[in-house]
Amino acid sequence: EPEVTQTPSHQVTQMGQEVILRCVPISNHLYFYWYRQILGQKVEFLVSFYNNEISEKSEIFDDQFSVERPDGSNFTLKIRSTKLEDSAMYFCASHPTKFTDTQYFGPGTRLTVL
Amino acid sequence: AQTVTQSQPEMSVQEAETVTLSCTYDTSESDYYLFWYKQPPSRQMILVIRQEAYKQQNATENRFSVNFQKAAKSFSLKISDSQLGDAAMYFCAYCTGGSTLGRLYFGRGTQLTVWP
Numbered sequence: 001e002p003e004v005t006q007t008p009s010h011q012v013t014q015m016g017q018e019v020i021l022r023c024v025p026i027s028n029h030l031y032f033y034w035y036r037q038i039l040g041q042k043v044e045f046l047v048s049f050y051n052n053e054i055s056e057k058s059e060i061f062d063d064q065f066s067v068e069r070p071d072g073s074n075f076t077l078k079i080r081s082t083k084l085e086d087s088a089m090y091f092c093a094s095h096p097t098k099f100t101d102t103q104y105f106g107p108g109t110r111l112t113v114l
Numbered sequence: 115a116q117t118v119t120q121s122q123p124e125m126s127v128q129e130a131e132t133v134t135l136s137c138t139y140d141t142s143e144s145d146y147y148l149f150w151y152k153q154p155p156s157r158q159m160i161l162v163i164r165q166e167a168y169k170q171q172n173a174t175e176n177r178f179s180v181n182f183q184k185a186a187k188s189f190s191l192k193i194s195d196s197q198l199g200d201a202a203m204y205f206c207a208y209c210t211g212g213s214t215l216g217r218l219y220f221g222r223g224t225q226l227t228v229w230p
Binding site: 031033035037041042043044045048056089091093095102103104105107108110 | 149151156157158159160161164205207209216217218219220221222223
């Protein structure tokens with residue numbers, strides 16, 4: 001069964017450094033999302049992406065964040081200058097053509113900012 | 115604004131028994147979807163069950179079923195014949211179509227413990 005994959009599973013970085021989190025959505029999916037979950041808190045929407053552009057972003061997704069789909073398969077989230085409060089689990093999700101279909105989540109990347 | 119409320123931070127159940135997790139939501143939309151996701155200690159988000167708002171029939175998936183009360187904006191999850199592997203954090207989630215293109219709104223979760 002196809003699945004969403006994410007790399008790395010755990011990323012440790014120093015405050016102020018740039019990180020890139022990678023996701024490979026399911027191949028026929030067209031809608032992509034990033035969510036984050038700070039430890040012990042609920043899952044929060046960051047951004048949605050369709051047709052090579054951002055469809056919607058939350059107030060969390062400020063200028064430090066960017067997304068792109070560089071090669072038609074990978075979907076990346078970049079944090080330009082990490083802060084301590086960026087430490088969280090980051091989930092990629094995707095779904096196929098019909099936008100109200102179920103979102104399939106990747107296993108997540110745990111980001112630790114020191 | 116869409117909000118999802120899970121009023122039970124923790125629940126516990128004996129193995130083989132039945133447990134119900136509560137969820138309420140607030141929306142002015144008429145067309146939307148509701149989901150229950152399970153998050154085990156690995157923190158992977160796993161879909162348990164989904165419900166389309168336009169369907170009156172409650173969704174079921176094996177031991178998992180929902181009680182969808184649209185007028186009351188309630189969407190509870192019933193787990194029958196609970197198993198040790200059901201122990202996890204359970205999140206209720208909502209999405210609507212339109213301009214938000216499937217963005218999910220999550221509740222704060224209910225931590226389910228299953229006792230042998």
